[in-house]
Amino acid sequence: MPLIMSGQEGARVAPSAQEIEAIARRTLAALPEEFRRHLGEIVLIVEDFADDETLKALDIESPFDLTGVYHGRPIGEKSSMESGAVLDRIHLYRRAILDEWIEDGEDLATLVRHIVIHEVGHHFGLSDDDMHRLEDEA
Template sequence: MSGDDLFLSEDEFEAAVADALDGIPPQLLRLVDNVAFFVEDEAPPEDPDLLGLYEGTPLTERDLTWAMGSLPDRITIFRRPTLRLCRSRHEVVEEVRITVVHEIAHHFGIDDARLHELGWG
């Protein structure tokens, strides 16, 4: 087992992401439209410390033509950067929760500056 795996295995990390999604209020989660969630081990090489990534068209930028042939938006949570950042299992679970909320907020059109103001940076 590598040092990164000391806090959560791959399965445990995926379960933490699922738990974070389960913690989103149902009335808010119902508004998440056409989004697929993924867990990957490593962030892109150009940003190796990235914890999560939203790729898609935020709800605030969608128009009537958006839905024609659009693939689902994608939210990816990166396991190893999260494990490298945290010092305990509890910190990993909390950081996953924050990252999931942060990336869902991007889907709703909230930018990083506003997320930092709100304490979700």
């Protein structure tokens, strides 16, 4: 059953995982070519919340405090000699995203775009400043 959120224009239905994934895929497609061609087979996963193992590993108490996470090795740390490695993944956590969306009043597409670009930045081993520049370019 979808969540019903109270917004400025009255009640509205919370976006589904598929809608959030669609925003994330559009964000990835809009990245500059020099980044897109190096994303490889990165997997995009949208779940309601992070699992307990992920929260514990990141020392996060509330699942509402984690909107996204990159699982994998930054591209600069990989070797062509590796085989059988698990594909890199970007996890987006729908309920935490929706909570932030409602609290901050930011446009959902802008929020998801920010989270995805931040996680892509981890894939490339970028600094926070570099991630902000990438977000400006996408």
